[in-house]
Amino acid sequence: MPTRTPILQTPPTHISEDLYRRARVVIPDGVNRATVDRDPRPDYVGWGRGAYVHDVDGNGYLDLNNNFTTLIHGHAFEPVVEAVSRTLKDGSCFSNPTVHEINLAELLCERIPAVEQVRFVNTGTEAVMFAIKAARAATGRPAIAKIEGAYHGAYDWAEVGQTGTPENWGSPEAPFSVPCYPGQPRSVTDDVVLLRFNDADGARRRIKAHHEQLACILIDPVPSRAGLLQPDEAFLTAVVETARQYGILVIADEVLNLRQSYSGASARFGLDADLIAMGKIIGGGFPIGAIGGKKTAMAVFDGQGGRPLLPQAGTFSANPVSMVAGFASMRAMTPEQFERLERLGDHLRTRLRQVIAKYEAPFSVTGSASLFRLHPRLQAPREYREAYLSRNEADTMRQLGRHFKKHGIILPFGAAASLSTAMGDTEIELIVDAFEKALVCEELAA
Numbered sequence: 001m002p003t004r005t006p007i008l009q010t011p012p013t014h015i016s017e018d019l020y021r022r023a024r025v026v027i028p029d030g031v032n033r034a035t036v037d038r039d040p041r042p043d044y045v046g047w048g049r050g051a052y053v054h055d056v057d058g059n060g061y062l063d064l065n066n067n068f069t070t071l072i073h074g075h076a077f078e079p080v081v082e083a084v085s086r087t088l089k090d091g092s093c094f095s096n097p098t099v100h101e102i103n104l105a106e107l108l109c110e111r112i113p114a115v116e117q118v119r120f121v122n123t124g125t126e127a128v129m130f131a132i133k134a135a136r137a138a139t140g141r142p143a144i145a146k147i148e149g150a151y152h153g154a155y156d157w158a159e160v161g162q163t164g165t166p167e168n169w170g171s172p173e174a175p176f177s178v179p180c181y182p183g184q185p186r187s188v189t190d191d192v193v194l195l196r197f198n199d200a201d202g203a204r205r206r207i208k209a210h211h212e213q214l215a216c217i218l219i220d221p222v223p224s225r226a227g228l229l230q231p232d233e234a235f236l237t238a239v240v241e242t243a244r245q246y247g248i249l250v251i252a253d254e255v256l257n258l259r260q261s262y263s264g265a266s267a268r269f270g271l272d273a274d275l276i277a278m279g280k281i282i283g284g285g286f287p288i289g290a291i292g293g294k295k296t297a298m299a300v301f302d303g304q305g306g307r308p309l310l311p312q313a314g315t316f317s318a319n320p321v322s323m324v325a326g327f328a329s330m331r332a333m334t335p336e337q338f339e340r341l342e343r344l345g346d347h348l349r350t351r352l353r354q355v356i357a358k359y360e361a362p363f364s365v366t367g368s369a370s371l372f373r374l375h376p377r378l379q380a381p382r383e384y385r386e387a388y389l390s391r392n393e394a395d396t397m398r399q400l401g402r403h404f405k406k407h408g409i410i411l412p413f414g415a416a417a418s419l420s421t422a423m424g425d426t427e428i429e430l431i432v433d434a435f436e437k438a439l440v441c442e443e444l445a446a
Helices: 015-026 078-088 099-111 124-139 200-209 233-245 265-269 295-301 320-332 335-359 391-406 425-439
Strands: 045-049 052-055 060-063 117-121 143-147 192-195 214-219 249-253 275-279 289-293 364-366 371-375
Touching: 060 425, 078 320, 099 117, 099 289, 099 320, 117 124, 117 295, 124 214, 124 249, 124 275, 124 289, 124 295, 192 200, 200 233, 214 233, 233 249, 289 295, 335 364, 335 371, 335 425, 391 425
Parallel strands: 143 192, 143 214, 214 249, 249 275
Antiparallel strands: 045 052, 052 060, 117 289, 275 289, 364 371
């Protein structure tokens, strides 16, 4: 049975420190993901059950990270464990297709209005990459437009503009295509047009000005890394209408935000996408990505037995383990489960705002469905530049994360926190109680 309250080891052991010391010898920077929280070193996980994880030093935590929102059922979800165990006995991967990929593809096509066909890959990065390449193949154009500050994985063109700062992001009217890393080719940044989220007039103007080169507009309906922002209907309308006017495809990145509803984020917020990139929750905790969309847009993958306009392969694409795990996880996410998670999320966000009002604290809350994010400012942001953390604000959020950790809760830094079906009223009270204590904590106030 999962632990229902966090357990903090007293006195702590130091196994994580020893593991990190070993790791830094053989792994650059000591970890394999830049997003892993180190303050000052990572906590190595031993096991997880339900809503909680336990590190190798004997500490238990309520997990609001859920592997970056992937685990919508929490850890070691029994239907997934059973499905994967059965499948492994028959073999983990083959060069031939299996029925499992058809089952998951049918489930996604039945649920998501814009998805008529699906191709599976291994990561969200691959899903976004192949969606962009599909748009290029369909239009014959090289460039893309995307939202300033939005994260879309590790494909060069999708990375541009995700790390802009006040020193280099340019004017509001013409955001600069900030490179993601030193040496990123100028030819890449030249083929990326940045749009500001919720700036409808700016989007129309920028898309029109560059329409001859644009293959697609890449948009996360609720940009998470950029602030977990809520879309304005007028903005989404402006993007879609202008794209249609110039024959530009609209790609919705729902790798993270597919958990917004039973039918996903685009359906929830009224975004008429041609292609949808998916991942995270559709894999049940195993590596996965998928490109879905209308048959007309997906036709570039169909060679009718010959060479398609866009070949797409991958040694582990549609591997049986990810397929059965994803199917078991998604089948358990009924409309009722999505509704329950949304009620839980609404309740949490309301309680957090009540605590903020009670103490007149300089915080705000964004998010919807099972996602939320705290911001160290009174006014909730509507676009990336408003959500950008100054050095002092970043320090405040780091202190808040440390405070939560002391109270047995993992709160992601600079990213969305997520609820899972393993959580209930007990977990909501733990979160609210920790936040209220933080607002009167001298360490945080300092």
